Amino acid sequence: MSFDRSIKIAPSILSADFANFGQEIRAIEAEGADWVHVDVMDGHFVPNLTFGPAAVKAFRPHVKTVMDVHLMIAPVDPYIDAYADAGADVLTAHVEAGPHIHRTLQAIRGAGMKAGVALNPGTPAEAVAHLLDLTDLICVMTVNPGFGGQKFIDMTAKIRSLREMIGDRPVHIEIDGGVDPSTAPLVVEAGADVLVAGSAVFRGGSVDAPQVYGENIRKIREAASTA
Ligand SMILES: O=C(CO)[C@H](O)[C@H](O)COP(=O)(O)O
Ligand SMILES: [Fe+2]
Numbered sequence: 286m287s288f289d290r291s292i293k294i295a296p297s298i299l300s301a302d303f304a305n306f307g308q309e310i311r312a313i314e315a316e317g318a319d320w321v322h323v324d325v326m327d328g329h330f331v332p333n334l335t336f337g338p339a340a341v342k343a344f345r346p347h348v349k350t351v352m353d354v355h356l357m358i359a360p361v362d363p364y365i366d367a368y369a370d371a372g373a374d375v376l377t378a379h380v381e382a383g384p385h386i387h388r389t390l391q392a393i394r395g396a397g398m399k400a401g402v403a404l405n406p407g408t409p410a411e412a413v414a415h416l417l418d419l420t421d422l423i424c425v426m427t428v429n430p431g432f433g434g435q436k437f438i439d440m441t442a443k444i445r446s447l448r449e450m451i452g453d454r455p456v457h458i459e460i461d462g463g464v465d466p467s468t469a470p471l472v473v474e475a476g477a478d479v480l481v482a483g484s485a486v487f488r489g490g491s492v493d494a495p496q497v498y499g500e501n502i503r504k505i506r507e508a509a510s511t512a
Contacts, residue, residue, distance in 0.1 A: 286351055286399065288421075288455040290478045293319035294502050295459070298344075299335065299433045299485035301501040306340075308492045316499030317506075319359025320351040322461070322481045323373075324433075327358035329467055330382055331431035338351055338367035341507045345372035353479075355403065355461065357430045358382065361389050369396035377424050377459075400460070404442045405429065406438050410446040417437040417454055422479070427472070428462030433442055433483040437463025441475040446477030466508035473512035480505060 296318045301309035310321055315380040323341055328334035341354060354373040358364065368376050376398045380386050382486035386402060393400040404414055413423055425444055428435035440460075447458055459479035460472040469480055482505055490497030 286455075288344050290457075292473060292506065293400040293457075293479045294486075294509075295311050295320035295322040295351075295479055295481045296435065296498070296502070296506055297322040297461075298323055299324040299442045300483035300487035303490070305492060306344055310344060310369045310496040312490075312492050313486065313498050313502070314349055316495055317502045318350065318486075318498075320353045320375075320479065321348045321425075321481075323352060323354045323485075325356050325358060326382065326431065330359040330379065331357040338364065338371045341368065341373065342371035348372075348446060351375065353377070353459075353481075355481075356382075356450065362392060363395050365389070365392050369398055373398050373400050375399040375422055377403050377422060379403045379405065379406060379430075380416075382407055387416060387419065390416060393462075394419070394421075397448075403461070404443070406440060410443045410450065413447070414450060417456065420456055420458040422459055423451075424459040424461050424481075425472075425477070426461050427464070427468070430462070435463055437465075437468045439495060441471055441473070444472060444475035444477055466504045469509040470512040473509045480509060 353375045357461040361378040390400040399421035401422035458477045461481040464482040465485035
């Protein structure tokens with residue numbers, strides 16, 4: 286997985302049909318997804334529960350692009366090897382998930398994955414100031430994590446600060462939560478390059494009507510290109 290700053294749309298399968306992940310992943314990729322975003326929730330760090338490493342491993346053969354795994358779990362460290370074995374390309378941990386995010390990022394890279402760090406809306410950009418050389422992606426949450434379909438929280442000032450802090454390092458800025466054609470240009474203009482979108486991609490479509498996913502992805506991409 287090589288670094289580039291072009292806009293990438295990463296549909297979140299949190300909004301897919303949970304009885305049909307394989308087909309859903311193949312459909313969004315066929316319809317133009319650049320990455321596939323996988324939300325892991327533990328019912329403890331966030332008030333919702335999704336799936337664990339065995340399910341993520343089962344998704345792997347269906348993902349031909351980049352499997353971007355967003356861990357909303359605490360603790361993280363005991364599970365890093367399991368997600369490496371599951372085939373995650375990017376593994377993102379929350380800075381709020383424990384006292385040793387520096388060690389966690391080292392361990393993620395040590396296990397052969399790209400290391401991501403996520404920031405809740407209430408966490409300032411400065412929380413990652415000493416982590417920039419250990420991270421490949423900073424995920425700026427634009428909702429409080431736990432659920433799809435929530436209203437976008439404006440974090441453009443934080444995105445601008447991060448873009449300045451990152452300088453010319455090869456670090457992606459990913460935006461997660463409430464991204465749709467109306468919010469995408471704001472975050473891209475502020476410096477984001479990876480746009481996660483769950484409800485805005487899956488809304489109105491299905492594996493029997495996958496062209497709707499394609500139209501939804503295209504609308505986000507077109508809106509982002511106006512930034
Ligand atoms: O991490 C997440 C929630 O915690 C999801 O990735 C995010 O909410 C995407 O869903 P939507 O685009 O519907 O907001
Ligand atoms: Fe996510």
